[in-house]
Amino acid sequence: MPTYNKLVRDRIPQIIHANGNRFNTRVLEEAEYKEELQLKLKEELQEYLEAREDSHAVEELADILELIHSLVEVHHSTPEELEAVRREKREVRGGFDDRVYLIDVED
Known part of the structure; x- marks a missing residue:
């Protein structure tokens, strides 16, 4: 049985079950969740860089x-607020x- 110990998308357990496999999961506490989101972001960024x-x-x-949408919520904001900040920075x-x-x- 492979061990993953990583954050996965919400429907991955359903997909694993539908394939007839058994699995173990747990729900992360908020601090762990933030840390795992950051690790997952690094993983996905590396995959993007290698594409x-x-x-x-x-x-x-x-x-x-x-x-990013999940992380913005961890930081007590919304994707809409994030977009507003992005637009403002772009404007300025x-x-x-x-x-x-x-x-x-030159100085």
């Missing part, structure tokens, strides 16, 4: 976005659309 095809990269970005400081690469700044 060689656009379709795989987009799939990993979707996983990252799902984790810009986005990354122009591909500007800063080399140096």
Whole structure:
């Protein structure tokens, strides 16, 4: 029996059961949950960085976005509030659309 000891998506136990397999799970306390979300974010980011095809990269970005939505709730906020902060920062400081690469700044 493989051991995973990691945070998984909510429906994974149902999928495992539907495949006729047995499993053990537990519900994480809030501090553990935050820590496991952060670990999962690192894992998904690494998978994104290693993606060689656009379709795989987009799939990993979707996983990252799902984790961000969960993390924003852990930080007592909402995806809508996060989006408002993102829009405000973009309005004040810009986005990354122009591909500007800063080399140096003279004092």
